[in-house]
Structures are given as structure tokens and as C-alpha cells.
Amino acid sequence: MVENATLSEGDYGFVLKLDDAVPFSDSTGLPSVKYNLSLEPGECVFVECRDSFRAAQFTDFCVGLLPVKPDPSTGKGQGTVSCMGLNWAELDEKRAQALRGRIGRITDDSGWIDLYEMHMNILWPSLHHSRTSYDKLVLEAVHLAESFGLPGLPTQLPEKLSLLDRKRSEYVRTFMNRPSLLLLENPINLGGPIELYNAFLTELTAARERGCAVVWIGSERSAWAGYARPGMQRFRLGSNGLVK
């Protein structure tokens, strides 16, 4: 592959494709069964999962961190997990990391690095994966921060911010740098303010219109009840794997 080549949406059919993929995991996490999921650009899939550990393992499986179980007879992996047309198992570490840079994630623990202030935490993935100038990134972050109800980019340490502001900051980080795929683990707290919920859905819709695919994992169906439309794929992630 040419170093400077970029992938446009026409180059790959699905943003995320799990094709009979069996994860390499123990009995406590993701069940070792076949997973099938296809996600086109702009598509949104809802996955109901009440176990946060299992949900985290599933998103790790989608981003290639949890490998595919090898077939004892052939030695090859059982099924494939591809992102933007690229099979995780065939990518070397550097390319896999670059591809993960195109994915926006919301995780249960948020993963803030307490050594840096919040603005650096927000900009960190974009600074690492892109060559966009610092000023442009700050402008984009400020615009997103304001749309989520923050007065600007928060400059305190993550631990000094309120839970709500940390959530807002997490949204900003997730939507930064125009991701091609969003993996959202319980992105909505139903106890939060309605303005934040609306702002999140607005940004989500805007991202989908740009061609970003979305996997929305929630413990309650009611979380996406206001957003789901007929025809959208819905699954349940349980002890039998991903079930429609």
C-alpha cells in the first residue's frame, strides 16, 4: 500500500464488518461464538448489553485489540473483523494504530490521563494521529465544546471537573478529528440534562451525514428510543453472542 494513500468511502463497502468472527476470550468476557455485523458509512447500529465488561470486550474486538480465535486445524483465525476494508489480523501494529486513530470511542471509564489538563486530554488523540495544526484543532475543539454546553475548552485537570463536564469533554474528544467510526459504550446518561442529550444527538446525526458509522451500545433500550428509526439494525449482546 502506498504510504500517502487515503481511503475514501468508495474504497470499502463496509466501515465495520464482523464476518463469522470468533473472539479469543475466556468465559468471563465475550462469548466465543460467531459474530456477524456489517456497518455501512453513515449507518447506526444499536446493541443492547447489560454487562459493561462484555460491552467493553465487544468494542475491543471491533477495534482489533481482542484478536480472533485461531482455528486449531488451519492455524488461521476463525472469521475476520475488518474496519474500512482492512482486516485487523493482517495489519501490522503501526497501521492498526493508525486505523484506530480513525475511530472515536466512548468508554465506561473515559480513560482520562490525570497528568494532563482536560484540554490536552481532548486534543491528545488528534495531536497524535493527525497533522492538522494545533490552532485548527483548538478551534474545532472549542466549537464542539460550546455545542455541548461548555464555555470553552476546559483547562483544569480531569479530576477537578464535575461529572457532567467530564461527560461533555468526552463527547468533544469523541467527535474530534471527524472519525469514520464511532463506538459508543453507554454514551447517554438518562439523568443528564436534556440539552446535552439533544446536542449529542445533533452531533451524532451530523457525523453520520459525513459518512461516519455508529455502534451505540446501551444497557437500556430507552436510551436510544428517541433516536432509533425503522430499518436501523438492533442487536442484543448476551451469552449467545450478538443476537438480532
Place this chain on the structure above:
Amino acid sequence: MNFSERFAVINSGLAMLGRFARSQPRFFLVMIGAAWGVVYETLRPSSWRRTVIIEFRRNLRQLVGSGFFSVVVVAVITGLGLVSQAVYWLGFAGMAQMTGSLLSSVLLREIAPILVGVILLGRSGMLMLTEMGTLTTSGRLNTLNGMGIDPFLVFVVPRTIATTVSGITLGTIFSVIALGMGYVACWMKGIVTSSIWSFIFDVINSMEPGDYVGIPLKFLLSGASVGLCCCLSGMDVTAEDNLTTFMPRGFSRGIMSILVINVLIDIILGSL
């Protein structure tokens, strides 16, 4: 005790011996592999992303900034104590001409790299160890991996390079201040009457060609080993570890690595 009981005791004894034998070189081998990884990543221009540069600058500022005052204080004490005592007793024994060679061989070649390494370890290495340990146990490094950010690249590489640079920076400052203070102390007591230039000339004159490589190399590698050892010890913690277990382990590994580096360089350069 019957045969099966004896066998169980021998079996558990051998298992303990095996565990010990396997655990001792494990970290050493990890260090060697990681050191090669740091060199490899440092030489690749694409590794120097903005996040790596930011982390490098932050750590260099912390290392040199916080270590500077400690190094000055220790250098002044060493200069007043060791240098003035050495000059006094050598003069008393009628061996004043040995002053330069003694100072270059003892202070610059042996004491300075170890003291600077210990200061780096105590002032900043333990902080690195705690930070990396906390990031590991809280799962933050896994989250970074999920974002496509390699923790080795953004934390271990810049921190190791920063400790290497600060090792030679603080080492040079230490050497100059210790020698200068030693001269000032002796001059004030009237033990030496020569100028500071002839005093420095004596020290430089007594240095062997290998010292010009060995001393900077000791400063550089002492710093590098502190950075690498603390980062890896922090990343090496398990779910069962806590501050009371991984801090002493990291400290002893750090001290050991400083001593091993210094002895190895002495042996290699001494045999040349």
C-alpha cells in the same frame, strides 16, 4: 515422612527455585528489549509526533528543573567534604601532586555518575514509577491503546530520552560545582595556593583518554537506565500490586541498574 510427602516438598522447592531463576532475568531481558525499542523509535522521524514531543518537554522540564537544586546542594556538600578533605590529606601526606588524578578517578569517574543517578531516581524516577503504575492499574494504558496510541511510544520513549539528556546535563553541573566548591574551600583555608585554572588543569591532565568517553557515557546511561527502569517497572505492575509493593521494587531495580551500568562501563573501558 513418606515418599510422596518428600516428593511434594522437593517438588515445591524446585518450583520455588525455578520461579526465582525465571523471575530474576525476566526484567533484565525486558530492559534490554525495551532499550532497543527506545533506540529504534528515537531514530525514526515518524515517531516524533506532537504527543511524544509534548511528553518529552514536560519530562525534561520536570527532571532538570526539580533535580537542579538537589544536584547543586549535593555537589556543594560533596565539594566541601570530599574535595577539600582529599586535597588536605594528600597535602598532609606530601602527595599534593596526586590531587588531580584522585579527583578525576574518584569524584568524576565514580561518585558523580552514581550520585546524579540516585538524585534522578529519587527526585523524578519514583514519580515516573508511580505515574506509570497508576496508569497501568487504572487501565488508562489500555484505553490509550484503544485510541491507537502506543503507550510505549508516548510515555516510555520520551521519558527515557529526557532522563538521558538530564543525566548528562545534571552530571556536568554536578562535576563543575563539586570541583569548584572543593577549590574554594581549600583556597579559603589556605590549603591550596595555586589558581583555579591550574587546579582544573591538574584534574584534566590526570584524566585518561578513556575518561572522555567513559564519564559522559556513565552520565548518559545512568539517566537512561533510571528512566527506562522506572517506566517499565510501572508498566510491569499487576492487579495484586499496590504502592507498598511496586515502589520498593522499582527503587531497588533503579539503584541496581545505575550500579550495573557504572561497573560495566568501568570493566569495558578498563579492559580496552
